[in-house]
Amino acid sequence: MEITLTQIATTHNSRTEATDDYWDSVITSIVLEAHIPTEAFNNIEQFSHLEIIYYFDKADDINMVFSGRPRDNPDYPVMGIFCQRKKDRPNKTGLCTVELLAHHERTIIVKGLDAIDGTPILDIKPVFKEFEPAKEIRQPEWVSDLMKKYWL
Amino acid sequence: MEITLTQIATTHNSRTEATDDYWDSVITSIVLEAHIPTEAFNNIEQFSHLEIIYYFDKADDINMVFSGRPRDNPDYPVMGIFCQRKKDRPNKTGLCTVELLAHHERTIIVKGLDAIDGTPILDIKPVFKEFEPAKEIRQPEWVSDLMKKYWL
Numbered sequence: 263m264e265i266t267l268t269q270i271a272t273t274h275n276s277r278t279e280a281t282d283d284y285w286d287s288v289i290t291s292i293v294l295e296a297h298i299p300t301e302a303f304n305n306i307e308q309f310s311h312l313e314i315i316y317y318f319d320k321a322d323d324i325n326m327v328f329s330g331r332p333r334d335n336p337d338y339p340v341m342g343i344f345c346q347r348k349k350d351r352p353n354k355t356g357l358c359t360v361e362l363l364a365h366h367e368r369t370i371i372v373k374g375l376d377a378i379d380g381t382p383i384l385d386i387k388p389v390f391k392e393f394e395p396a397k398e399i400r401q402p403e404w405v406s407d408l409m410k411k412y413w414l
Numbered sequence: 415m416e417i418t419l420t421q422i423a424t425t426h427n428s429r430t431e432a433t434d435d436y437w438d439s440v441i442t443s444i445v446l447e448a449h450i451p452t453e454a455f456n457n458i459e460q461f462s463h464l465e466i467i468y469y470f471d472k473a474d475d476i477n478m479v480f481s482g483r484p485r486d487n488p489d490y491p492v493m494g495i496f497c498q499r500k501k502d503r504p505n506k507t508g509l510c511t512v513e514l515l516a517h518h519e520r521t522i523i524v525k526g527l528d529a530i531d532g533t534p535i536l537d538i539k540p541v542f543k544e545f546e547p548a549k550e551i552r553q554p555e556w557v558s559d560l561m562k563k564y565w566l
Contacts, residue, residue, distance in 0.1 A: 328453050344454050
């Protein structure tokens with residue numbers, strides 16, 4: 263089944279190249295596309311955090327994999343693509359939880375979005391406490407190693 | 415910008431109608447579509463939680479709104495669609511964090527997915543602790559009221 267989606271907003275920030283790490287200082291403006299009315303952001307400032315679904319439009323289809331070592335690091339195990347968050351994946355969808363800093367009309371300002379300048383946004387959802395994992399999160403050791411410099 | 419995605423997996427569970435509440439007891443099998451090789455799930459059991467991006471294929475375009483009162487409840491404020499998680503939204507994308515119970519070849523069994531039987535899955539990502547909100551989550555009061563029976 264093929265599903266056609268439409269870009270609902272666009273990112274604006276200082277990050278022009280898709281490098282892996284150091285996302286903490288990146289502040290991003292997200293601006294609604296012309297076909298989405300301003301009311302779509304009505305009262306969004308009542309939430310501290312948002313989930314952003316976006317599209318890795320710069321990811322090259324030729325690099326897409328179904329499994330592999332995260333960041334091609336020989337110290338990490340071979341993992342299926344649905345056990346990694348890398349961009350070179352089927353459907354090229356990205357997902358990140360961000361902090362909402364400000365809202366003005368058709369623009370929101372967020373911190374902690376790992377998407378470069380000009381990235382198409384597909385959806386924005388408020389973070390509800392009730393949707394957070396109820397049990398402790400378990401993950402393999404390579405994840406903490408891979409994430410060491412991500413939020414610096 | 416239009417973006418065409420392909421269904422990568424399908425849900426199988428006992429919930430055939432898109433009713434609002436009582437999702438806690440729903441156990442869902444997610445089975446890869448034929449064009450996705452089995453290796454895409456390789457080592458997925460190393461993670462306790464997954465994020466599932468899916469498509470509300472039964473949502474009717476005619477019901478889509480850009481703002482409104484959640485569940486049309488007059489006690490709740492008017493909120494933009496990107497400040498709600500309802501299905502009648504642009505792009506009809508759903509998102510839920512689930513607990514992974516089991517993995518066998520092309521199938522994973524998950525708990526806590528709020529999608530009905532036969533729902534197309536667009537992406538699956540492992541939950542990394544490092545992607546969880548670092549600061550406390552703030553949300554308006556109506557959210558806790560709306561979620562009272564969701565996970566019963």
